[in-house]
Amino acid sequence: xxxxxxxxxxxxATTVSLIGSKWKLLIMRNLLVRPWxxxxxxxxxxxxxxxxxxxxxxxxxxxxxxxxxxxxxxxxRVEYSLSELGESMRPIIKSMEDFGIQYKKLAEKNx
Numbered sequence: 001x002x003x004x005x006x007x008x009x010x011x012x013a014t015t016v017s018l019i020g021s022k023w024k025l026l027i028m029r030n031l032l033v034r035p036w037x038x039x040x041x042x043x044x045x046x047x048x049x050x051x052x053x054x055x056x057x058x059x060x061x062x063x064x065x066x067x068x069x070x071x072x073x074x075x076x077r078v079e080y081s082l083s084e085l086g087e088s089m090r091p092i093i094k095s096m097e098d099f100g101i102q103y104k105k106l107a108e109k110n111x
Contacts, residue, residue: 001064018063019089023048023056025096028082031066032090035081060086 007014019025026045030036036044042053057080060066065086071077082089 001062015092018065019060021056023052024060025093027053027056027060027080028065028086028089028093031080031082031086032093035069035079037077037079041080065089 008017019028023045027041030041030044038053038057041057042048042050045053057066057068061068061080064083066080067083069079069081071079
């Protein structure tokens, strides 16, 4: 988790710095449904590279937004899920979904 002095003064800028990338938002969208494994996320996020997915997951884990659970199995199984902090983003992502639905309806009507 970042220290207070590492964060922008503006609360909106703080949120953007944590989840503002396209990929982080789409990862969170998936994790709102259920825990996912790395390869499942990779397959569901068309166009994401393995490096970007790895970097995004590591960053989100370091920021306390997701949790990484390693199961002691052979072969090892790793699942990613939203932390309590990540879950608190549910209403924001739902609002984004609602906006997208309304925008698409407007675009369809204006076509």
